[in-house]
Amino acid sequence: MKPKSSAKVVRPRPVQWLARLPGLKKPVLGVYDTWLRFSYRRLWNWNNREAVRAFAERPPTLCPVQQRLLADLREKGFAYVSFANLFGDGQLWRNLDGLVQEWLATEAVREAERHYREIGYKDAHFKEYLVRWYGREVDGKLIPWDSPWLQLALHPKVLDLANSYFGMYTRMYHVDVWDTIALKHDGPLIGGQKWHRDPADIKLLKCxxxxxxxxxxxxxxxxxxYSRPGEKYGNLWPQDAPFDGARPPGKEFPLVVPPCEWVTASFPKGTLILADTAAFHRGGRAETRNRVLATWAYSSPASRWPRAFRVDPATLPADLPEPIRWALSLQRDKTLRRTAA
Ligand SMILES: O=C(O)CCC(=O)C(=O)O
Ligand SMILES: [Fe+2]
Structure with a gap:
């Protein structure tokens, strides 16, 4: 069965207006979405040409650790490194870890964990197993420029790497901190616990x-x-770009992609994982111990997927480096007074 179009995808204004006229919603969205399905992959390079050109004019110089990560990402879509090795900044790590420990100790987090363990898990159907610093992806939360998590995602150590992986300036579309609640129960796998490809773009980088x-x-x-589009396992259960990812049937998946081909991101505290999540992945079924992580993500600027946050425009500095302007979709905004939408 063909998956339904996602209401989340951002369609151009004229299409949105036309679809609001009485009786026109179905035919307008039907025709437009068919066109978008047909053209998204084909026009991906064309629609990203400005970001490729601008990046090529001023490519960053990567340190040896970034170069190794880039080689791993290019080869297999997956890489990892200790924060200390990549950033070499013990003070930054201690600050971030301190913030996380403070957050975990708050009554709000404790209460959310308690609620999930007592009753929440019983009718959970998506990502109720997570306590989130900023909240659900759809909320488009307003965050200040000096958010430590935004600053981390825009740090040249990771942003230059993301841009080099894409070969263009990227668009950052998600940032949060997750506390994955451990609970042993026999409810079904839900949300990201099931094998899937992410929906946001045909090339992605998640940290x-x-x-x-x-x-x-x-x-x-x-x-x-090797399960990104075009690779050995890339043609299996393809994404419904740009509307949706893909969710292969759980029983069939290990028969077609044997477990010896999977890698498991079991690593100590302080490890940074990088993955192109247009490939197959799953995670978040914690049973023995909570998993606490910061996560953020980059797509190409052509992505139609809405950004999960907005940067409070009142807090934006006037003069931002070009990679950051692209990451926040401010590249055309000379005044920087608009909300990063
Ligand atoms: O919680 C996990 O490990 C899975 C996360 C995931 O699927 C995602 O962030 O795209
Ligand atoms: Fe995912």
């Missing part, structure tokens, strides 16, 4: 920075190298 030791019991992510 996960661990604030706890993570193993299979704490819901470590599993990933299938």
């Amino acid at each position: 996960f920075l661990y604030f706890t030791d993570v193993d299979e019991g704490s819901g470590a992510m599993q990933y299938v190298p």
Whole structure:
């Protein structure tokens, strides 16, 4: 069955207006979405040409650790490194870890964990197993420029790497901190716990920075190298771009992609995982110990997927470096007074 179009995808204004006229919603969206399905992959390079050109004019110089990560990402879509090795900044790590520990100790987080363990898990159907610093992806939360998590995602150590992986300036579309609640129960796998490809773009980069030791019991992510579009496993259950990802049937998946092809992101606290999540992955079924991580993500600027946050325009500095302007979709905004939408 063809998956339904996602209401989330951002369609151009004229299409939105036309679809509001009485009786026109179905035919207008039907025709437009068919066109978008047909053209999204074909026009991806064309629609990203400005970002490629601008990046090529001023490519960043990568340190040896970034170069190694880039080589791994290009080869198999997956890479990892200790925060200390990549950033070499113990003070930054201690600050971030301190913030996370403070957050975990708040009554709001404790209460959310309690609620999930007592009753929440019983009718959970998506990502109720997560306590989130900023909240659900759809909320488009307003965050200040000086958010430590935004600053981390825009740090040249990771942003230059993301841009080099894409070969263009990227668009940052998600940032949060997740506390994955450990609970042993026999409810079905839900949300990101099931094998899937992400929906946001046909090439992606997601980062996960661990604030706890993570193993299979704490819901470590599993990933299938060589399952990006065009690779060995890339044609299986393709994304419904740009509307949706893909969710292969759980029983069939291991028969077609054998477990010896999966990698499990079991690593100690302080590890940064990088993964192109247009490939198959799953994670977040914690049973023995909570998994706490910061996560953020980049797509190409052509992505139609809405950004999960907005940067408070009143807090934006006037003069931002070009990679950051692109990451926040401010590249055309000379005044920087508009909300990063
Ligand atoms: O919680 C996990 O490990 C899975 C996360 C995931 O699927 C995602 O962030 O795209
Ligand atoms: Fe995912």
